[in-house]
Amino acid sequence: MRTFIGIALKEEVKQTVFEIQQQCRQMCKKGNFTEKDNFHMTLHFVGETRAEEIEDLKQAIYETAIRNKTFTLILKQLGVFERGQTGVLWVGVEKSIALEHLFEGLQRSLSKQGFAREKKKLSPHITLARQAVPYHSFAQMQKSLLVEQKEILVDSITLFESVRIGTKLIYRPLFTEEFQKKKI
Secondary structure, eight states: OEEEEEEEOOHHHHHHHHHHHHHHHHTEEEEEEOOGGGOEEEEEEEEEOOGGGHHHHHHHHHHHHHTOEEEEEEEEEEEEEEETTEEEEEEEEOOOHHHHHHHHHHHHHHHHTTOOOOSSOOOOEEEEEEEEEESSOHHHHHHHOOOOOOEEEEOEEEEEEEEEETTEEEEEEEEEEEOEEEEO
């Protein structure tokens, strides 16, 4: 199975992100747009995972969660990872010490369980579309689309399984661990 660890989004945040995505869709000739139910923020991509590794992943998530308190993030801007004529559209969040602490703690816990550290630095974002092709330019899209600064409550982390059912990709939660209730 293919797995990753991330932050699940509450329904109201998914709705806000969906509305941003719909504006992007109107500005694109084509693209592979993320299903609303799949919106999340990835903290660590694990990849191919054997069934016996799931308990180790759960342990790393548990150890990370008990060392963190609930915090908030703010949706900030539309961004793009350009890939030639296409790109990955995303909405980012403001930098956060609490998120950086969560990410580093997760990396330490995963390493302790025998998993490799994430190769890339944390780049917190919610993917809206892959292989997007704008009518004009990505720069024009970013200029004309303003992102509502919505609060995202982060109170848990989740182990997800990526499953393909027919042509549809589904991110199924396998395990979620909540943080301490007190806000940072």
